[in-house]
Amino acid sequence: MLTRKFSIAVPIFLIIYVIQEAFVSQIRLPGGGFSILLIFALTWAVLSETEVAAVIGFAAGFLMDLSQTAAGPFGQWTLIMLLAGYAISYIGYGDDNVQANALGIIFFVVIANLLVEIAYVATGALLGVPFGSFLQILITLFGMSIWAMLVSPILLPIFTRLHAIIFDSRSAL
């Protein structure tokens, strides 16, 4: 059953990935912009069980590693997104304060977006990936959070609807 659901989810992930790489990345937004794939994966992770959320995180991270602009070693995004997906679902799944409330999901996604980027920088630093000056990193992190806050409410209805269709969830907002 879960395999069938994931086989339906895979093309959606690929479409989101193409949109991110071919269109969203092209627009030079101030403050670093946003990642539609990251927001998508985090939103789905909030709405899913821990098991499913971990697989969603793994798949999204794998695609992010495939991106030619990924600075770190292959697998870094996969590991971070896998853990992020599991952690978000562990905290948020089944909690009506989060799942039944659009603002709760947006809050979760924005905070998770920031924490994921911080984790990426921290692990990247351990692995010897150059990220630039501390100030530049702070500006980018701040900019990405602002963009995630602006974009998440617009994308949330679409992402939750897709999640409801595929995973038969009750949390379509």
Place this chain on the structure above:
Amino acid sequence: MRNGGRARLLLVTLIVTSLFLITLDLRGVKVLDGFKQGSQTIMSPFQRAGSAVLSPVKNFFSDVTHLGRTRNQIEKLQAENANLKSKLINRKNADAQLKQLKGILDLAGTAGYKIVNAKVISHGSSQSFSQTVTIDIGSNAGIKKNMTVLSQYGIAGVVKDVYPTTALIQLASDSGFRIGARIAGTQQIGILTGRGTRSAGLQLLDNSTTVKVGDILLSRGSIANRPFVPGVPLGYVTRVDNSAGAVAQTATIRYYTNFSTLGVVAVVVSGPDSNPGDALVPAKPRVTPIPTVTVFVTPSPSPTK
């Protein structure tokens, strides 16, 4: 309980898989490069399409952020924009690329570089904190890893990865970018390091020499001209850090190239026969003389009525 055990097993399996991937990549296993190459080959048509669709608007937001700094220019542009029609937007875009291309050809021609021109089809995502662009030519056009990439004003970056029809360029603004530099005229040498923005850091190798604001930097060149050909203009010194205790003198550099507006670049496929020296040092802007009129008035001997 059983479900909990299954979830834990799945999580552990996925974590081990991720760590396995990281280990393979750090050990330089080629299978993962194949994954990336394959995905890039599939993605490049989409990126071309995206670039074509978003071409007129993709720099809109970065232009907006510079409003305060270029007020006069914006006012002038606003007046011009009122008269523009939608079909002229594409023409303007083409003209800008033509201007960049002309600048690149002039630069390469003066130094004797053999170049291949390319269009920028994608800018790297900022989510990974790297500064990269993708160009529309690759190994099929003779592009190889570690070739110098030029803009119309000077250095743009270096070829980082090559695919059959596209190539990934690490911009000179990337934090991981390093290039040997020399100061035009004095020939002092140092290492230029990207900082994630248009400014870069210069560290001189000899502390007994001095550097001053306005000094122009050129690339020093590498063995067999790869990754860097000699004589490419890099930027100019904007600030000198005079720290008495410092082992080596450092300075802040501003690149000539504006990395956010790159539309056309050139990859140097073959270096010059001889070092061009300071031949590519950009000419200083010439001040246009403003004619002044002096009026001499001689008072009349008798007062007027």
